[in-house]
Amino acid sequence: MTAPERGLAPVMTGIAAMVFDVDGVLTDSARVHAEEWKEAFDACLREHPPADTALDRPFDAADDYLRYVDGKPRADGAAAFLHARRVPIPDGSPSDAPGTDSVAAVAALKDGMFTRRIRQHGIEPFPGSVRLLKALRSAGIPMAAASSSHHARDVLEGAGLLDYFVTLVDGDESHRLGLAGKPDPALFLEAAGRLGVEPAHAAVAEDALAGVEAGRRGGFGLVVGVDRAHTTDTARDLREHGADLVVNDLADLLRAPGPDDRAPGPDDRAPGPDDRAPATDDRAHRAPVTDDRAPGPDGKE
Numbered sequence: 001m002t003a004p005e006r007g008l009a010p011v012m013t014g015i016a017a018m019v020f021d022v023d024g025v026l027t028d029s030a031r032v033h034a035e036e037w038k039e040a041f042d043a044c045l046r047e048h049p050p051a052d053t054a055l056d057r058p059f060d061a062a063d064d065y066l067r068y069v070d071g072k073p074r075a076d077g078a079a080a081f082l083h084a085r086r087v088p089i090p091d092g093s094p095s096d097a098p099g100t101d102s103v104a105a106v107a108a109l110k111d112g113m114f115t116r117r118i119r120q121h122g123i124e125p126f127p128g129s130v131r132l133l134k135a136l137r138s139a140g141i142p143m144a145a146a147s148s149s150h151h152a153r154d155v156l157e158g159a160g161l162l163d164y165f166v167t168l169v170d171g172d173e174s175h176r177l178g179l180a181g182k183p184d185p186a187l188f189l190e191a192a193g194r195l196g197v198e199p200a201h202a203a204v205a206e207d208a209l210a211g212v213e214a215g216r217r218g219g220f221g222l223v224v225g226v227d228r229a230h231t232t233d234t235a236r237d238l239r240e241h242g243a244d245l246v247v248n249d250l251a252d253l254l255r256a257p258g259p260d261d262r263a264p265g266p267d268d269r270a271p272g273p274d275d276r277a278p279a280t281d282d283r284a285h286r287a288p289v290t291d292d293r294a295p296g297p298d299g300k301e
Helices: 029-047 062-068 074-084 103-121 129-139 152-159 171-177 184-197 209-217 232-240
Strands: 017-020 143-146 167-169 200-206 222-226 246-247
Touching: 017 184, 029 062, 074 103, 103 152, 103 200, 129 143, 152 167, 152 232, 167 171, 167 184, 167 200, 171 184, 171 246, 184 200, 184 209, 200 209, 209 222, 209 232, 222 232, 232 246
Parallel strands: 017 143, 017 200, 143 167, 200 222, 222 246
Antiparallel strands: none
8 A cells, every 4th residue: 555545645645653752743842841951051151151141141942942951851942041141050969959050950951840740731743744644644654753862651641642652751750771873863863763663664753853864864764844833044054954845744754635525624724835745755955965064952851
């Protein structure tokens, strides 16, 4: 049975399994992560301003989040941003209490705020992501979730998505197994291995630059960049870091409705004027990814 016959876009032909990042791909939790990072980082910058006044400015929940934090393990993201701003605090240790006097303390401060927020308010899944998960399950294509976040299980459970996945490789599993963080492909390769599928026959969906690079380095047959910002720059950056194609929404990986299909429901809106065309395969046209550039952003946690 071909991909269109299974309700999937032609670009999904030959895909035997799919691995999903969580934050920003399946759920709107990336926005929440960015907001809590801003609160924690700004508190630290107020208490410990950089000596260089050019670096003494608030955390940007859009640009700084994508550049330094997105997709990385929590400790790595905190260190990347605070070191870049030359904040005069030590790295500290994982046992540091939440606060602003060490990099580890700032990471713990953010973690506590995020945990409280998702427990109080939950996390909403993206409707288009749910539609794709349902189509993949109906087609018998196994799925894995892979995230460097220690909150991934809580987020998936809160969004009602956990049961779609054969396996979850989260921050806790990554730490237990000693897996390197993105852009290293170890997290995704572990997920594909648990699904019993070679990476070349699997797809990866990611919204972080480091994540799409990890998919490319891991040799996955299809690397999908999810551009929730819907900007020319983010789409270009995702392609340059390894995305075979970039979509605004995972529902773009579904077959376009034919004339005999049912009328669209509330979650099935037609693409608007600012949407990209549904997924087309541009693997032959992407720019090569080199290993000697500065690490791309990698971690929501």
